Amino acid sequence: MLKTEEQKELEEELKLVPYKKAATIEALKVVQKHRGWVSDEGIKDIAEFLEITPDEVDGVATFYNMVFRREVGRHVILLCDSVSCYILGYRKIQEEINKKLKINFGETTSDGRFTMLPIPCLGTCDHAPALMIDNDLHRDLDSDKIDSILEAYK
Amino acid sequence: MEKPLTQHIKPNEPPMSLNEYEKVGGYKAMQRALKELQPKDVLKIISDSNLRGRGGAGFPTGMKWSFVPMGDNAPKEKYLVCNADEMEPGTFKDRLLLEGNPHQLIEGMIIAAFAIQANKGYIFLRWAYKTAAELILKSIAEAYNAGYLGKNILGTSYSFDLYLHTSVGRYMCGEETGLLNALEGKRATPRAKPPFPQVSGLFGKPTIVNNVETLSFVPHIVNNGAEWFKKLSLTGEGGTKIYGVSGKVKNPNTWELPLGTTMREIIFEHAGGMRDGLKLKGILPGGASTDFLTEEHLDVNMDFTSVGKVGSRLGTGTLIILDDKTCPVGMLHNLEHFFAQESCGWCTPCRDGLPWVEKILLSIEEGDGRMEDLDLLAYHSKELGPGRTFCALAPGAVEPLQSSLKYFREDYEMHIKNKRCPWR
Numbered sequence: 158m159l160k161t162e163e164q165k166e167l168e169e170e171l172k173l174v175p176y177k178k179a180a181t182i183e184a185l186k187v188v189q190k191h192r193g194w195v196s197d198e199g200i201k202d203i204a205e206f207l208e209i210t211p212d213e214v215d216g217v218a219t220f221y222n223m224v225f226r227r228e229v230g231r232h233v234i235l236l237c238d239s240v241s242c243y244i245l246g247y248r249k250i251q252e253e254i255n256k257k258l259k260i261n262f263g264e265t266t267s268d269g270r271f272t273m274l275p276i277p278c279l280g281t282c283d284h285a286p287a288l289m290i291d292n293d294l295h296r297d298l299d300s301d302k303i304d305s306i307l308e309a310y311k
Numbered sequence: 312m313e314k315p316l317t318q319h320i321k322p323n324e325p326p327m328s329l330n331e332y333e334k335v336g337g338y339k340a341m342q343r344a345l346k347e348l349q350p351k352d353v354l355k356i357i358s359d360s361n362l363r364g365r366g367g368a369g370f371p372t373g374m375k376w377s378f379v380p381m382g383d384n385a386p387k388e389k390y391l392v393c394n395a396d397e398m399e400p401g402t403f404k405d406r407l408l409l410e411g412n413p414h415q416l417i418e419g420m421i422i423a424a425f426a427i428q429a430n431k432g433y434i435f436l437r438w439a440y441k442t443a444a445e446l447i448l449k450s451i452a453e454a455y456n457a458g459y460l461g462k463n464i465l466g467t468s469y470s471f472d473l474y475l476h477t478s479v480g481r482y483m484c485g486e487e488t489g490l491l492n493a494l495e496g497k498r499a500t501p502r503a504k505p506p507f508p509q510v511s512g513l514f515g516k517p518t519i520v521n522n523v524e525t526l527s528f529v530p531h532i533v534n535n536g537a538e539w540f541k542k543l544s545l546t547g548e549g550g551t552k553i554y555g556v557s558g559k560v561k562n563p564n565t566w567e568l569p570l571g572t573t574m575r576e577i578i579f580e581h582a583g584g585m586r587d588g589l590k591l592k593g594i595l596p597g598g599a600s601t602d603f604l605t606e607e608h609l610d611v612n613m614d615f616t617s618v619g620k621v622g623s624r625l626g627t628g629t630l631i632i633l634d635d636k637t638c639p640v641g642m643l644h645n646l647e648h649f650f651a652q653e654s655c656g657w658c659t660p661c662r663d664g665l666p667w668v669e670k671i672l673l674s675i676e677e678g679d680g681r682m683e684d685l686d687l688l689a690y691h692s693k694e695l696g697p698g699r700t701f702c703a704l705a706p707g708a709v710e711p712l713q714s715s716l717k718y719f720r721e722d723y724e725m726h727i728k729n730k731r732c733p734w735r
């Protein structure tokens with residue numbers, strides 16, 4: 158079952174859509190906000206609430222890269238791997254993070270602190286290379302800056 | 312030089328509040344439209360201005376609006392959607408307008424919605440634009456408070472509600488029918504056309520989807536007229552354009568310039584030219600899904616017709632610069648990796664063809680390529696081209712590919728002959 162808080166937030170969303178199923182993406186956002194990711198349990202809870210099948214919910218969930226269907230660390234590092242960041246050398250940044258945290262794309266540190274994922278263009282190409290951690294954008298990166306950036310996320 | 316879109320945007324400063332925006336003439340165009348003009352008058356001004364969509368395809372905005380059913384027999388519910396997904400790699404122009412002047416966009420949306428008599432609107436924003444999301448929400452709230460949104464705007468019979476929808480990723484959300492599916496809570500696969508969204512769009516109702524930059528022009532055109540707008544450009548197409556440059560240039564950034572400014576001026580004057588020690592090797596003039604151009608094209612005017620004439624597209628008007636120290640095959644592999652990953656899987660040529668292209672490019676980059684592979688790449692450029700797939704993602708994906716085979720063939724061949732990347 159959805160938690161009370163989650164239900165409350167979703168009720169608000171339902172006011173804006175003509176039928177329940179249309180709130181599927183909003184429901185996934187709400188569950189991820191409260192639980193950090195969307196487990197099979199989460200999919201079932203949403204399905205029950207929206208009165209559709211879990212498969213219908215999962216079909217939507219697995220389409221979108223910002224819906225996490227696997228558990229992620231406390232902080233998610235989204236490193237842009239698109240063309241301007243490629244030209245400006247995102248791979249060096251990736252190596253640096255890999256050296257510091259011993260994780261590659263799709264992996265989580267053993268203490269559960271960080272997950273690193275590749276992300277398509279962050280729309281800040283004039284300040285490439287760039288990455289996002291949680292809600293923060295970090296731009297004009299070079300390898301030397303990585304230490305102090307990571308430091309801020311406990 | 313007039314810069315209507317960015318005149319009030321100051322770098323690193325928060326955008327104007329509603330009050331500040333009104334002090335410089337903001338919401339005047341909206342008041343005039345709603346109180347003095349009929350929807351058909353607004354449509355006429357926009358049509359006469361020749362405004363063409365800034366989302367990539369350059370479709371005439373007035374013509375698009377004119378397809379919406381009007382009058383007493385038209386459906387009661389209609390929608391206006393602002394496409395603020397901006398996920399095309401190398402594109403960062405809408406961010407400037409969203410963070411720099413959200414009220415300009417909101418005013419443009421109210422006028423556009425009035426012109427098609429839509430009572431509900433959405434700004435479809437990509438998840439990564441967190442600052443923009445906050446600013447848009449704040450500005451929408453201000454507009455409601457001032458009575459510019461909601462029921463009976465300015466005491467007229469017209470009502471318009473505006474919502475922000477933040478996405479959960481995927482390039483396909485920017486494709487207009489994929490976007491509508493996403494707004495309905497579904498997978499962002501495209502829809503068959505016809506019916507076109509103008510007739511049957513969001514929840515089956517008439518819907519207009521326009522880009523941020525397109526809608527931001529609307530108040531200025533209503534204020535100053537179609538003739539004024541046409542004169543802004545250097546060539547005949549009308550208006551200014553937010554251009555951007557990324558890659559290894561001295562001063563990557565965005566600028567509002569007359570539509571039709573040459574690539575040479577944009578790259579060498581505004582972006583400061585190449586970084587020391589580097590030479591320009593290639594240009595993607597309008598984002599990742601446009602054909603490469605080279606040094607010989609520097610004097611081409613950056614407008615829809617001129618860029619089209621030399622075999623590419625204005626696209627989003629954000630140029631990506633390839634320098635001589637970056638491997639073109641590596642760059643192509645990076646681009647096609649993106650497109651293969653973002654294919655929605657709806658149709659076979661794109662779903663199976665793009666990963667194949669990506670693999671071939673990787674093997675060439677790694678020194679395992681064969682000469683026949685170049686024929687295979689050329690074959691895919693054709694088979695994934697316009698008319699063979701459900702949406703424009705695949706045709707866009709092969710634009711940089713086909714042109715790279717033309718301009719960088721020697722570089723491909725060198726990888727294959729020497730069995731290694733000459734840039735490593």
Ligand SMILES: Cc1cc2nc3c(=O)[nH]c(=O)nc-3n(C[C@H](O)[C@H](O)[C@H](O)COP(=O)(O)O)c2cc1C
Binds near residue numbers: 366484520
């Ligand atoms: C794969 C794909 C992605 C697109 N992404 C965007 C986008 O992020 N923003 C945008 O305005 N248009 C995008 N477009 C173009 C839209 O489909 C549509 O043409 C545009 O929003 C119309 O607005 P306009 O007439 O104002 O240009 C995309 C098209 C395709 C095929």
Ligand code: SF4
Binds near residue numbers: 657659700701703704
């Ligand atoms: S061309 Fe690609 S992205 Fe477009 S519908 Fe077909 S599979 Fe999907």
